[in-house]
Amino acid sequence: MAPLMEDEVFMAFTTYAAIVILKMSLMAPMTAFFRFSRGAFANEEDVALKPSEERKKLLRSHPDVERVRRCHQNDLENIVPFVLVGLLYALTGPELSAALLHFRVFAGSRIFHTIAYVGALPQPSRALSWMIGFLVTISMSYRVLSKVLVL
Amino acid sequence: MAPLMEDEVFMAFTTYAAIVILKMSLMAPMTAFFRFSRGAFANEEDVALKPSEERKKLLRSHPDVERVRRCHQNDLENIVPFVLVGLLYALTGPELSAALLHFRVFAGSRIFHTIAYVGALPQPSRALSWMIGFLVTISMSYRVLSKVLVL
Amino acid sequence: MAPLMEDEVFMAFTTYAAIVILKMSLMAPMTAFFRFSRGAFANEEDVALKPSEERKKLLRSHPDVERVRRCHQNDLENIVPFVLVGLLYALTGPELSAALLHFRVFAGSRIFHTIAYVGALPQPSRALSWMIGFLVTISMSYRVLSKVLVL
Numbered sequence: 001m002a003p004l005m006e007d008e009v010f011m012a013f014t015t016y017a018a019i020v021i022l023k024m025s026l027m028a029p030m031t032a033f034f035r036f037s038r039g040a041f042a043n044e045e046d047v048a049l050k051p052s053e054e055r056k057k058l059l060r061s062h063p064d065v066e067r068v069r070r071c072h073q074n075d076l077e078n079i080v081p082f083v084l085v086g087l088l089y090a091l092t093g094p095e096l097s098a099a100l101l102h103f104r105v106f107a108g109s110r111i112f113h114t115i116a117y118v119g120a121l122p123q124p125s126r127a128l129s130w131m132i133g134f135l136v137t138i139s140m141s142y143r144v145l146s147k148v149l150v151l
Numbered sequence: 152m153a154p155l156m157e158d159e160v161f162m163a164f165t166t167y168a169a170i171v172i173l174k175m176s177l178m179a180p181m182t183a184f185f186r187f188s189r190g191a192f193a194n195e196e197d198v199a200l201k202p203s204e205e206r207k208k209l210l211r212s213h214p215d216v217e218r219v220r221r222c223h224q225n226d227l228e229n230i231v232p233f234v235l236v237g238l239l240y241a242l243t244g245p246e247l248s249a250a251l252l253h254f255r256v257f258a259g260s261r262i263f264h265t266i267a268y269v270g271a272l273p274q275p276s277r278a279l280s281w282m283i284g285f286l287v288t289i290s291m292s293y294r295v296l297s298k299v300l301v302l
Numbered sequence: 303m304a305p306l307m308e309d310e311v312f313m314a315f316t317t318y319a320a321i322v323i324l325k326m327s328l329m330a331p332m333t334a335f336f337r338f339s340r341g342a343f344a345n346e347e348d349v350a351l352k353p354s355e356e357r358k359k360l361l362r363s364h365p366d367v368e369r370v371r372r373c374h375q376n377d378l379e380n381i382v383p384f385v386l387v388g389l390l391y392a393l394t395g396p397e398l399s400a401a402l403l404h405f406r407v408f409a410g411s412r413i414f415h416t417i418a419y420v421g422a423l424p425q426p427s428r429a430l431s432w433m434i435g436f437l438v439t440i441s442m443s444y445r446v447l448s449k450v451l452v453l
Contacts, residue, residue, distance in 0.1 A: 002309070002393040002395065004393055005393050007153070012452040014452075017390060018443050018446045021443065022443050024383065025379075028432075044422065045423065045428070048425065070194075076379065078179075080386070081175065083386050084172055084235075084386075087238075088169060091152070091153040091155055091156050091165075092153075092156060120195065122199060123197055134176065134179065137176060147152070148166060149166050150159060221344060231378070232326065235382070235385050236319075236320060236323055239316045239320060242303070242304040242306055243307060271346065292323065292324050299313045301314040
């Protein structure tokens with residue numbers, strides 16, 4: 001193991017980073033599931049085995065598929081910055097308790113965000129869960145820039 | 152602080168990585184601003200509180216919202232690779248002056264890219280700013296692969 | 303060079319990470335090539351120099367451009383998680399042979415995925431190459447979480 005992996009804050013970062021990246025990756029099979037169950041595909045080769053009269057009808061977008069794709073996109077826009085900034089944040093040597101607070105709140109907010117998005121829960125549930133995750137990333141960025149600033 | 156954070160090149164990388172990720176993250180509130188000001192939403196639950204006759208009209212795409220979203224997408228396609236390659240590049244021990252040149256040019260080019268995209272400045276302002284950032288990432292990748300190659 | 307760059311597993315990670323990020327970045331010039339050759343642009347300023355009667359016709363989407371863009375998006379959804387999890391995986395000190403197997407299979411699967419997607423090869427070529435890359439990332443995530451778990 002690299003020496004970094006003996007640092008508790010870095011280990012905590014590693015754990016939560018792996019969890020939120022796994023969560024994000026699972027949006028891909030979820031999109032595939034909705035594409036098959038709703039019959040909505042994006043590529044001609046994906047429907048080549050269907051009877052020819054059905055093919056055109058299957059090359060369409062479906063609201064449920066688009067919803068899952070927007071959720072996946074939102075993960076890309078939020079989870080990737082969290083992991084990148086979180087890595088730098090963990091290297092600035094924060095208190096373990098402060099770091100865990102950031103990581104746990106972020107992971108919880110993004111899991112709830114997915115439930116709120118895919119389940120179409122009434123607003124402001126999705127907006128609030130997005131906002132909480134966003135603020136965690138901003139807070140870590142602030143710590144990083146206030147500890148390390150070489151312009 | 153981790154020993155890495157005592158290395159000046161890594162501190163410079165950390166600074167500019169945090170700045171460009173922050174810039175990218177700010178595209179999300181900018182999208183929200185344009186969604187509200189232009190009245191163009193993507194989800195039914197986002198317009199549930201509006202009078203029912205207005206709801207359908209608000210579930211639409213608007214050119215200004217789409218423009219900000221394309222800019223955000225372009226950031227994802229360019230800033231994320233910069234941060235990932237830049238991390239590896241910083242670990243290969245480049246000269247501080249060379250590293251700072253890469254990081255400053257990239258950050259400047261992406262900030263100008265956003266202004267050119269959202270402000271719809273005449274081409275080739277956006278194309279050139281994109282190209283400059285792209286070449287910085289290619290240059291860092293070249294350095295990484297020429298210093299470290301284990302296939 | 304940072305001490306990390308004397309570790310063979312980390313050097314192998316660095317090599318393959320740079321390769322797959324370069325591959326992903328090359329989707330942008332490929333998109334530009336298809337936009338120009340197919341005459342399909344997204345922004346008014348991109349067609350401002352064309353005769354005014356042609357402009358509206360050029361502001362359209364084209365199936366070939368959309369295909370390359372979906373391929374780029376799929377790279378973002380798969381290559382970025384690979385690099386992020388792969389970095390953590392390399393730090394957990396796996397055997398060099400096991401690490402190289404993961405990295406090589408992933409890089410090969412994503413290069414083939416691009417060929418299958420842009421070339422519209424018959425399914426399940428694209429689905430299988432996607433699945434192989436996906437399983438590599440899951441396997442590395444599993445190793446990371448089984449070695450390092452601080453919740």
